[in-house]
Amino acid sequence: xxxxxxxxxxxxxxxxxxxxxxxxxxxxxxxxxxxxxxxxxxxxxxxxxxxxxxxxxxxxxxxxxxxxxxxxxxxxxxxxxxxxxxxxxxxxxxxxxxxxxxxxxxxxxxxxxxxxxxxxxxxxxxxxxxxxxxxxxxxxxxxxxxxxxxxxxxxxxxxxxxxxxxxxxxxxxxxxxxxxxxxxxxxxxxxxxxxxxxxxxxxxxxxxxxxxxxxxxxxxxxxxxxxxxxxxxxxxxxxxxxxxxxxxxxxxxxxxxxxxxxxxxxxxxxxxxxxxxxxxxxxxxxxxxxxxxxxxxxxxxxxxxxxxxxxxxxxxxxxxxxxxxxxxxxxxxxxxxxxxxxxxxxxxxxxxxxxxxxxxxxxxxxxxxxxxxxxxxxxxxxxxxxxxxxxxxxxxxxxxxxxxxxxxxxxxxxxxxxxxxxxxxxxxxxxxxxxxxxxxxxxxxxxxxxxxxxxxxxxxxxxxxxxxxxxxxxxxxxxx
Amino acid sequence: xxxxxxxxxxxxxxxxxxxxxxxxxxxxxxxxxxxxxxxxxxxxxxxxxxxxxxxxxxxxxxxxxxxxxxxxxxxxxxxxxxxxxxxxxxxxxxxxxxxxxxxxxxxxxxxxxxxxxxxxxxxxxxxxxxxxxxxxxxxxxxxxxxxxxxxxxxxxxxxxxxxxxxxxxxxxxxxxxxxxxxxxxxxxxxxxxxxxxxxxxxxxxxxxxxxxxxxxxxxxxxxxxxxxxxxxxxxxxxxxxxxxxxxxxxxxxxxxxxxxxxxxxxxxxxxxxxxxxxxxxxxxxxxxxxxxxxxxxxxxxxxxxxxxxxxxxxxxxxxxxxxxxxxxxxxxxxxxxxxxxxxxxxxxxxxxxxxxxxxxxxxxxxxxxxxxxxxxxxxxxxxxxxxxxxxxxxxxxxxxxxxxxxxxxxxxxxxxxxxxxxxxxxxxxxxxxxxxxxxxxxxxxxxxxxxxxxxxxxxxxxxxxxxxxxxxxxxxxxxx
Numbered sequence: 001x002x003x004x005x006x007x008x009x010x011x012x013x014x015x016x017x018x019x020x021x022x023x024x025x026x027x028x029x030x031x032x033x034x035x036x037x038x039x040x041x042x043x044x045x046x047x048x049x050x051x052x053x054x055x056x057x058x059x060x061x062x063x064x065x066x067x068x069x070x071x072x073x074x075x076x077x078x079x080x081x082x083x084x085x086x087x088x089x090x091x092x093x094x095x096x097x098x099x100x101x102x103x104x105x106x107x108x109x110x111x112x113x114x115x116x117x118x119x120x121x122x123x124x125x126x127x128x129x130x131x132x133x134x135x136x137x138x139x140x141x142x143x144x145x146x147x148x149x150x151x152x153x154x155x156x157x158x159x160x161x162x163x164x165x166x167x168x169x170x171x172x173x174x175x176x177x178x179x180x181x182x183x184x185x186x187x188x189x190x191x192x193x194x195x196x197x198x199x200x201x202x203x204x205x206x207x208x209x210x211x212x213x214x215x216x217x218x219x220x221x222x223x224x225x226x227x228x229x230x231x232x233x234x235x236x237x238x239x240x241x242x243x244x245x246x247x248x249x250x251x252x253x254x255x256x257x258x259x260x261x262x263x264x265x266x267x268x269x270x271x272x273x274x275x276x277x278x279x280x281x282x283x284x285x286x287x288x289x290x291x292x293x294x295x296x297x298x299x300x301x302x303x304x305x306x307x308x309x310x311x312x313x314x315x316x317x318x319x320x321x322x323x324x325x326x327x328x329x330x331x332x333x334x335x336x337x338x339x340x341x342x343x344x345x346x347x348x349x350x351x352x353x354x355x356x357x358x359x360x361x362x363x364x365x366x367x368x369x370x371x372x373x374x375x376x377x378x379x380x381x382x383x384x385x386x387x388x389x390x391x392x393x394x395x396x397x398x399x400x401x402x403x404x405x406x407x408x409x410x411x412x413x414x415x416x417x418x419x420x421x422x423x424x425x426x427x428x429x430x431x432x433x434x435x436x437x438x439x440x441x442x443x444x445x446x447x448x449x450x451x452x453x454x455x456x457x458x459x460x461x462x463x464x465x466x467x468x469x470x471x472x473x474x475x476x477x478x479x480x
Numbered sequence: 481x482x483x484x485x486x487x488x489x490x491x492x493x494x495x496x497x498x499x500x501x502x503x504x505x506x507x508x509x510x511x512x513x514x515x516x517x518x519x520x521x522x523x524x525x526x527x528x529x530x531x532x533x534x535x536x537x538x539x540x541x542x543x544x545x546x547x548x549x550x551x552x553x554x555x556x557x558x559x560x561x562x563x564x565x566x567x568x569x570x571x572x573x574x575x576x577x578x579x580x581x582x583x584x585x586x587x588x589x590x591x592x593x594x595x596x597x598x599x600x601x602x603x604x605x606x607x608x609x610x611x612x613x614x615x616x617x618x619x620x621x622x623x624x625x626x627x628x629x630x631x632x633x634x635x636x637x638x639x640x641x642x643x644x645x646x647x648x649x650x651x652x653x654x655x656x657x658x659x660x661x662x663x664x665x666x667x668x669x670x671x672x673x674x675x676x677x678x679x680x681x682x683x684x685x686x687x688x689x690x691x692x693x694x695x696x697x698x699x700x701x702x703x704x705x706x707x708x709x710x711x712x713x714x715x716x717x718x719x720x721x722x723x724x725x726x727x728x729x730x731x732x733x734x735x736x737x738x739x740x741x742x743x744x745x746x747x748x749x750x751x752x753x754x755x756x757x758x759x760x761x762x763x764x765x766x767x768x769x770x771x772x773x774x775x776x777x778x779x780x781x782x783x784x785x786x787x788x789x790x791x792x793x794x795x796x797x798x799x800x801x802x803x804x805x806x807x808x809x810x811x812x813x814x815x816x817x818x819x820x821x822x823x824x825x826x827x828x829x830x831x832x833x834x835x836x837x838x839x840x841x842x843x844x845x846x847x848x849x850x851x852x853x854x855x856x857x858x859x860x861x862x863x864x865x866x867x868x869x870x871x872x873x874x875x876x877x878x879x880x881x882x883x884x885x886x887x888x889x890x891x892x893x894x895x896x897x898x899x900x901x902x903x904x905x906x907x908x909x910x911x912x913x914x915x916x917x918x919x920x921x922x923x924x925x926x927x928x929x930x931x932x933x934x935x936x937x938x939x940x941x942x943x944x945x946x947x948x949x950x951x952x953x954x955x956x957x958x959x960x
Binding site for chain 1: 603604605606607608647648649650654658659661662671675676677678679680681682683684685686687688689690691692694695697698699703714715738741742743744782784785788841843844845846847875876877906907910911912913914915916917918919923926927930931932933934935936937938940941942943944945956957
């Protein structure tokens, strides 16, 4: 990276406050929380550390104490106490977030809902279910196995449904099934004063007032704490098939995807991996795929529809110079392929000892995808560390996995500049600074650039719903 | 209707204020608006009357003046002036709303955006387009004719895209393509202080902060005035086919639809019409269909997929006692069928001289649809006026068209009780008081019943974004 490229936006460290200690909590608050939770209230250093970080490069910022809630009423009780003592509360699910969402920027209490794992109701007749926030998507899909139904949203990580809703997560098959925005029907939420609301009925559509459901989805615990989620389910398709094919270069792979989407072919998944991502995948998953730009596909539907989709896709990729179109239609081969794709974060991390992955996450209108990826190529070539590119390209969304030494200030600074340049390109092409990872505190600095005056209205909403600023403070909104 | 059945909720008349006259407007405001708009500022009685009513039974409540805006900047200028003089502003598109959305409850200015009919951009490569708020869906689809694309959301009426977004409208093919909630990508909005924001980028998905787009969609002009809309487009399907079939009773028709949805068959449209609706349709559209409970279907897809869907549907309806499955696959026969369905509102109105149609609009989880419709049957039989039932049953959404004399206090009171009983049943079954018509002032009284404490947080949002309560006051939120 050239020396004159300075990050214009200030770095998002150091933390807003030196991590406060448990002893600085108000004793009456501590007494109240102990009373409510017994041993599920903890100030053990290991507990605090574990709850102060996600899976990315951000520094650990531990909360002053951890509360393990087991019910909506308990979450409400904790928030009421914290509101009384003006103490921040940060919700925590599985700790898989990527932009520092769970860092206790201003100290306070972490509410870990990871123990709220009850599957409240599965309603096959309505193709929906209600789960507590701590249920993971894997737990839910295992539970659904005998019903013929599944929940498609799949960000890869072993994350909670509550966390996915809070981050507006998506993943590999959003191109067919949508994101959490489209798949959450209703939420139970504890608001800043501890009151409990349900954001909507279970009707599939409604015009009855402001869309509180979608206001809370993606609000990252800053407007309320999600405790139950009602989501859509889908019938397991009659037929599924996966395929892999290779391309001479990134541009031709992306051009193929663009054509597929413009044709309206309902592919369930279409994932791009560049040659570095393929190298990391082969190494981590013991595969021997060609280490060239590659697309992974999955098709869902009836036997006839899957065959029809695959035939069309095969023609389009061939027209774009693809080679080695390989099928994986038996379940084991399919599972192996997608396991490899899902493990890409850890595969990239494994390319270097003691590394962390700084995963970028831009999304642009699909017609701009080739341009943003092409313009980014020189930055990748100039970088001093390993970088792999993977993308949910059917949505115009892709990630760079920057494999950095998190103790190196120079590498962090280099990564920061690279990330900022990427975000600027995406926003200039009418895209977004984050397609699915969320803002946390890592991307709050880009909010003005992306939303302009819209940020002022977001701030009004935050102030109205959380006037004391106790809900996950220092996230999403940039410092005023 | 039995005499002891009293409406528990107060009637939504009389208006909040006696309609104020133009001469009561602040002269400086009038001067400013004339200056801005010239002859597009009007206080003519006919203009005011026309802008004070939708298509339903609600009394006319004219604004004090009408402003015909031709650009976002003009809307901003009008709102800035109105904000300065604390004067209400009500946005107006095509005047097709059904719950009194455009009634000037507290007088003030109507901003008619019906003249903002520019199609700003069509982007086939991104399957999206941007239009001004006054573009109607018919205008847009005519414009798209040669592109191979179409915009599917179809509430029947000749309504504007801006109005559809403001009401979170849907219609006959939401079961396949979703509602305005799913199909609006981004909005340009004039906020209460006259500032102009764009609610999001054009990326298909984003996790970058609060979902302002979906907060404004369905907010009925109470949080901001929509001036431009960016929406998804879809490829015109390779094949389309329609079909009609008859059932011995409502229950078996609904059971068939429930099974079709639970099987995940991607029907594009599935509409229920009861025998009264069929009678009105035959009379209005000159058809000779059997006057029994009927389903209208439409299938979209490839030739193979349409054939496959139709075959499955044919089996399911036969299992549920259907007879007379009739195809309409040539374009003219299909168009005739759907024209008949679209004209149902006017067909019901035509069953009686000088009638208005009070169209109810509940939506429930699909497993509860038979129950709510069955429980409603005795009310229909006891009613003193003609009622037809039509439903977007694939979504769990249906309407009763009450054919009333709007000058009869007794009929209005009877309709009100019938509507309230229906809404109570829907909410008790975890449904909503409005699937697609919106709240306006007609249904504000049901908001507490449906949302409970959630209404308090909706009110906080309204107060934060419109502290002077000038944006379409008296709508959505019930009197505190």
